[in-house]
Amino acid sequence: MRKPIIAGNWKMHKVRDEALEFVYLVSQHVPPIEEVDTVICAQAVLLRSLVKRQGDNLRIGAQNMFYEDKGAYTGEVSPVTLEDAGVKYVIIGHSERRQYFHETDEDVNKKVHAALRHDLIPIICVGERLEERENNLTNQVVERQTVLALKGLTQEQVKNIVIAYEPIWAIGTGRTATAEMANETCGFIRSVIAREYGQEVADEVRIQYGGSVNPDNIKELMAQEHIDGCLIGGASLDPYAFIKMANYKKL
Numbered sequence: 001m002r003k004p005i006i007a008g009n010w011k012m013h014k015v016r017d018e019a020l021e022f023v024y025l026v027s028q029h030v031p032p033i034e035e036v037d038t039v040i041c042a043q044a045v046l047l048r049s050l051v052k053r054q055g056d057n058l059r060i061g062a063q064n065m066f067y068e069d070k071g072a073y074t075g076e077v078s079p080v081t082l083e084d085a086g087v088k089y090v091i092i093g094h095s096e097r098r099q100y101f102h103e104t105d106e107d108v109n110k111k112v113h114a115a116l117r118h119d120l121i122p123i124i125c126v127g128e129r130l131e132e133r134e135n136n137l138t139n140q141v142v143e144r145q146t147v148l149a150l151k152g153l154t155q156e157q158v159k160n161i162v163i164a165y166e167p168i169w170a171i172g173t174g175r176t177a178t179a180e181m182a183n184e185t186c187g188f189i190r191s192v193i194a195r196e197y198g199q200e201v202a203d204e205v206r207i208q209y210g211g212s213v214n215p216d217n218i219k220e221l222m223a224q225e226h227i228d229g230c231l232i233g234g235a236s237l238d239p240y241a242f243i244k245m246a247n248y249k250k251l
């Protein structure tokens with residue numbers, strides 16, 4: 001059985017005091033880590049202080065990193081500093097990074113390798129734009145993004161990564177993919193992994209859905225066969241909403 005993983009992506013929100021208060025409160029109300037992995041992904045400058053407050057059952061993630069360990073790369077964040085800060089997860093290839101910061105599938109692949117070298121679990125984002133869905137290109141797009149992101153990884157490494165299927169048209173729009181649509185694409189991604197790395201790996205890899213997830217729709221999404229977790233933007237900013245979503249089994 002795949003352990004569920006509920007992650008908040010705060011994007012560029014929250015200053016230190018708010019963030020610390022949130023993590024302190026939420027860490028006391030999330031399910032035991034043996035049952036559900038609960039993660040908050042925050043801006044890089046906050047990570048170290050949040051790790052100190054994470055408690056036993058909450059883990060902290062970054063939203064991006066560079067693929068080199070060190071060097072003349074002004075403004076970038078090294079995987080070494082994330083590891084040193086006690087960060088456990090890192091989101092890689094979010095559609096906002098692909099769109100606004102021109103990240104390519106090749107960059108994503110290099111970052112995935114770098115994350116794994118530093119014991120960080122990558123949460124790799126894939127997903128189609130609205131016009132791609134309308135032109136029946138969804139599977140083609142997520143297949144390309146998935147195959148290229150995982151290029152050169154061993155079966156053992158692929159088992160431990162997380163993939164987040166986030167259709168771009170559902171992000172921040174209030175327009176969630178229906179649970180069936182989300183499940184269908186997550187199932188397709190799993191079949192691509194089975195083809196490339198074998199069924200055993202595909203049965204273990206965790207696939208999240210992201211895009212307008214909230215306390216009202218999370219239970220139905222999490223009930224789907226191929227959805228093992230959610231990556232939550234807007235609704236993760238409110239601690240009480242986040243606590244509800246981490247405890248989706250009780251909703």
Ligand code: 13P
Binds near residue numbers: 094171172212
């Ligand atoms: P929303 O939940 O705000 O739609 O954002 C989804 C997302 O991009 C998470 O990474």
